Amino acid sequence: MQANSSTTPPAPNGRVKFARFSLGQTFITPGAQEALQIAGQTELEFLRRHMSGDRGSELSEEDVQENELSLRKGFRLLSAYQTCKGQTVWLITEADRSATTILLPEEY
Numbered sequence: 001m002q003a004n005s006s007t008t009p010p011a012p013n014g015r016v017k018f019a020r021f022s023l024g025q026t027f028i029t030p031g032a033q034e035a036l037q038i039a040g041q042t043e044l045e046f047l048r049r050h051m052s053g054d055r056g057s058e059l060s061e062e063d064v065q066e067n068e069l070s071l072r073k074g075f076r077l078l079s080a081y082q083t084c085k086g087q088t089v090w091l092i093t094e095a096d097r098s099a100t101t102i103l104l105p106e107e108y
Contacts, residue, residue: 019051020071024098031104032089039083043102046081050091050100056081058088070095080105 028036028043036042049056055067058080070077077093090108093100 020053021051021077021093022097023047023051023093023100024096026100026102028102029104029107031107032102035083035085035087035089035104036102039085039087041083046079046089046091046102047100049081050077050079050093055079058082 026043026047036046053071055064056079059067059078063078067077067079069075074095074097076095077091079091080088081091082088088105089102090105091100091102
């Protein structure tokens with residue numbers, strides 16, 4: 001299922017946050033969509049964090065460093081977050097920056 005467009009989402013105050021890379025088209029899996037609905041959260045909240053370089057507290061320091069290398073070299077990017085209900089969601093942006101998918105780890 002496709003989520004929102006590939007434009008930079010506005011910050012809560014209406015301003016655009018600094019984006020470190022393009023999301024491309026955005027998609028969300030049924031499981032991730034259900035998890036966000038249960039938590040009362042939106043895709044944009046997690047897309048904003050992902051684009052700004054906040055990879056979430058669910059990644060190891062090694063994964064964070066790998067993401068920094070991936071950002072510089074044009075490889076795939078991964079962020080992992082917990083919803084306010086404790087469900088882990090991943091955001092993966094493809095190496096060519098053509099698409100970003102929000103999914104549950106078990107949907108990978």
